Amino acid sequence: xxxxxxxIAGIGAAAPVEVVTNADLExxxxxxDEWIVERTGIRERRRLPADRALSDLFxxxxxxxxxxxxxxxxxxxxxxxxxxxxxxxxxxxxxEVQAKLGGGTAAAFDISAACPGWLYTLTIAEGLIASGASxxxxxxxxxxxxxxxxxADRNTAVLFGDGAGAAVLVPATDERGILATSVGxxxxxxxxxxxxxxxxxxxxxxAGVRDSLYTIRMAGREVFKVAVRRMAQACHQALGKxxxxxxxxxxxxxxxxxxxxxxxxxxxxxxxxxxxMINIDRYGNxxxxxxxxxxxxxxxxxxxxxxxxxxxVTFGAGFTWGAVVIRW
Numbered sequence: 001x002x003x004x005x006x007x008i009a010g011i012g013a014a015a016p017v018e019v020v021t022n023a024d025l026e027x028x029x030x031x032x033d034e035w036i037v038e039r040t041g042i043r044e045r046r047r048l049p050a051d052r053a054l055s056d057l058f059x060x061x062x063x064x065x066x067x068x069x070x071x072x073x074x075x076x077x078x079x080x081x082x083x084x085x086x087x088x089x090x091x092x093x094x095x096e097v098q099a100k101l102g103g104g105t106a107a108a109f110d111i112s113a114a115c116p117g118w119l120y121t122l123t124i125a126e127g128l129i130a131s132g133a134s135x136x137x138x139x140x141x142x143x144x145x146x147x148x149x150x151x152a153d154r155n156t157a158v159l160f161g162d163g164a165g166a167a168v169l170v171p172a173t174d175e176r177g178i179l180a181t182s183v184g185x186x187x188x189x190x191x192x193x194x195x196x197x198x199x200x201x202x203x204x205x206x207a208g209v210r211d212s213l214y215t216i217r218m219a220g221r222e223v224f225k226v227a228v229r230r231m232a233q234a235c236h237q238a239l240g241k242x243x244x245x246x247x248x249x250x251x252x253x254x255x256x257x258x259x260x261x262x263x264x265x266x267x268x269x270x271x272x273x274x275x276x277m278i279n280i281d282r283y284g285n286x287x288x289x290x291x292x293x294x295x296x297x298x299x300x301x302x303x304x305x306x307x308x309x310x311x312x313v314t315f316g317a318g319f320t321w322g323a324v325v326i327r328w
Contacts, residue, residue, distance in 0.1 A: 019049050060164075
């Protein structure tokens with residue numbers, strides 16, 4: 001088994017107070033609680049109010065992670081934030097979080113990798129620590145998907161929620177830490193899950209707003225097929241790098257996108273469902289916030305304990321994907 005270079009010293013998560021239930025969506029969409037639960041596993045999701053920012057959730061999650069790590073914010077020398085819904089196009093949300101946590105001069109930057117954003121930040125954080133460029137990294141992952149969701153489209157409106165997570169990474173001093181990572185992407189499939197306008201090639205227009213061209217478009221069936229295959233492959237690649245067998249996994253924490261994707265991925269990865277952390281019913285798909293939200297809940301509930309072998313796996317627009325094996 002590989003000797004870890006970096007470990008998660010503390011983790012935290014945050015979600016908005018406002019709950020949007022399936023019954024709420026029934027009032028505006030041609031859908032039902034039964035239909036949503038059967039096809040997605042989602043019963044409710046959270047939504048940020050207009051007077052709060054995604055960076056506020058990151059600040060809340062960061063304070064929890066720092067407290068559990070036993071470190072002050074001044075000890076952090078790098079802030080990496082995985083998100084596709086930044087507070088503003090400029091500056092980075094990582095800089096917004098830095099300012100709200102008290103300022104300083106730590107390096108701060110955002111990563112755009114969609115739902116795998118947080119696993120990408122973990123991989124980058126591990127590399128920074130391995131190179132000696134950083135010693136204590138605040139790795140953030142989260143999204144305000146309600147800001148890019150078309151609530152008239154029942155195929156996507158029922159899926160997405162808002163949430164965020166944070167982890168403090170430090171150099172490993174024993175066998176606990178990140179054992180292996182596997183990340184990848186296939187940009188040739190980008191048009192299966194994308195936002196048509198709003199970037200520099202197609203700047204905002206009145207027509208774009210009217211036609212909801214700044215919201216998520218998804219070919220659900222095609223995404224499902226690729227997601228399961230790539231997530232299973234990422235699991236096997238990460239396990240191979242770590243020198244760990246599927247039967248050694250104590251807890252699988254997958255991206256909370258769809259209950260059917262979770263079940264199929266667990267089956268292909270060789271992990272029984274009783275070892276899978278699932279909270280999609282409470283939060284829906286929060287993009288890069290879903291895995292830290294699930295990890296933090298698992299730790300609070302006693303399902304995640306020191307020394308356990310944990311497998312994280314995710315998939316998202318790009319297409320991007322990744323898996324990480326950790327001895328907690």
